[in-house]
Amino acid sequence: MKPPLVSIIIVNYNSRDFLHQCLVSVYQHTEGAGFEIIVVDNSVTDGVQAMLLENFPAVTYLSNPQNDGFGAANNKGLAIAQGDLIFFLNPDTVLTNNAVKCLADYLHQHQEVGACGGALLNDDLTPQISFGRFPTVTSLFFEFFFRKAFPAYYNNHLAMEGYVAGPDPFPVQYITGADMLVRRDVLAQVGAFDLDFFLFFEETELCHRIGRAGYNQVIVPDARIIHLCGKSTSQAASRKKIEWFEHSRLLFLSKTRGRLYGRLYRRCALWLCRLAVMLKGNADYWLFKRDALMSFKYDKS
Structure with a gap:
């Protein structure tokens, strides 16, 4: 059977230097797997096109006149992708190794698996969040009351986020969107990214649809990828990220579990925000979170 072609889709937003480093690693480590690379640029002012023409002329470049979000940009790349497998990569x-072939071989050999991802690492090679469980009202209370009191038990049994701890592939509810390889025929069946999500939870919602269609989703630890998470330093940027995150989480819940459940989650989260301001300090964070929860509108769900 002929090995599948992998279409690597990368969405850029003010990440030219990171993107250069990423592409160097793809070309350096990828062997024995046919691939194409599509870069979709949500920030056409940072010189990415010129950098690609000079250093990576084989890369297909698409520019967006405006930033419509992570999912919309990935969908634009997907529309022209030629591969049997689609690798959404940050x-x-x-x-750090031949991760593309490792993940492609796994999907090629396991037809019951619709998507897979690798082990994400920090730049010091310690484990980073690579997968997660879908949010629930119960997980909200677990995070608030148990995360610091019983960290080991919480991280192993209760946390929404998950870290790779062993060498064997294992099933998960959703794969972190930094590195997710999906079958094209699965995307044709369940649809691409939901455009209602601007940032955060778009990959979670896509994974929910993949699982609902009957496919497994798996982490393959042999594929090892460093994720250099950018961190905003300004309070305004941090506040905006909190707003996007909370809105997207509520949107995910209202779409997958119904509006009543989403409203219940928001009511509980608001109560915990008030409690946190009284008990935990760090009032700015919890007040930002409260404001984000209160401003969410259900018109998209």
């Missing part, structure tokens, strides 16, 4: 990632 620009702030660095492949």
Whole structure:
């Protein structure tokens, strides 16, 4: 059977230097797997096109006149992709080994698996969040009351986020969007990214649809990828990220579990925000979170 072609789709937003490092690692480590690379640029002012023409002329470049979000940009790349497998990869990632072939071989050999991802690492090679469980009202309370009191038990049994701890592939509810390889025929069946999500939870919602269609989703630890998470330093940027995150989480819940459940989650989260301001300090964070929860509108769900 002929090995599948992999279409690597990377969405850039003010990440030219990260993107250069990412592409160097892809070309350096990828062997024995046919691939194409599509870069979709949501920030056409940072010189990415010129950098690609000079250093990576084989890369296909698409520019967006405006930033419509992570999912919309990935969908634009997907529309022209030629591959049997679609690899959604963040620009702030660095492949440390032949991760593309490792993940492609796994999907090629396991037809019951619709998507897979690798082990994400920090730049010091310690484990980073690579997968997660879908949010619930119960997980909200577990995070608030148990995360610091019983960290080991919480991280192993209760946390929404998950870290790779062993060498064997294992099933998960969703794969972190920094590195997710999906079958094209699965995307044709369940659809691409939901455009209602601007940032955060778009990969979670896509994974929910893949699982609902009957496919497994698996982490393959042999594929090792460094994820250089960017961190905003300004309070305004941090506040905006909190707003996007909370809105997207509520949107995910209202779409997958119904509006009543989403409203219940928001009511509980608001109560915990008030409690946190009284008990935990760090009032700015919890007040930002409260404001984000209160401003969410259900018109998209």
